Amino acid sequence: MQGTTAKPRPRIDPVSRGFWDNARAGKLSVQMCQDCGDKHFPGSPVCPKCLSENQSWAPVSGKGTLLSWVRFHRAYWDGFRDDLPYLVCLVGLDEGPLLMSNLAGVEPEQIRIGARVEAIFESIDEEFTLPKFRVSD
Known part of the structure; x- marks a missing residue:
């Protein structure tokens, strides 16, 4: 896109990487706590419900x-x-x-x-x- 101003891009970090990897594969995902099962978005280093660090990205x-x-x-x-x-x-x-x-x-x-x-x-x-x-x- 020559001559146009670029749009801001999401920052991919260790917490958000799973979301963006899934999106690239055509899958929507939310973060899920492996200890209490809470599903949340956006991603976080700890579960907002139980504070566990055991998080993964689950397709929805x-x-x-x-x-x-x-x-x-x-x-x-x-x-x-x-x-x-x-x-x-x-x-x-x-x-x-x-x-x-x-x-x-x-x-x-x-x-x-x-x-x-x-x-x-x-x-x-x-x-x-x-x-x-x-x-x-």
């Missing part, structure tokens, strides 16, 4: 409920200017955790809170694949 269904959404008309980072306006959503995954992402493939007038959604994946490059959501009803 990628299905959930649209809890909220907003249409951005302003680019807070120059790299998003060409995407304006774009949709950002808050999804309650069927497995429990909340995830914020982009809503794709739907016009704003067709969106309804409570709609069923499912994860889709957009390959950015060899390193990054971004999970997004589309309405599935």
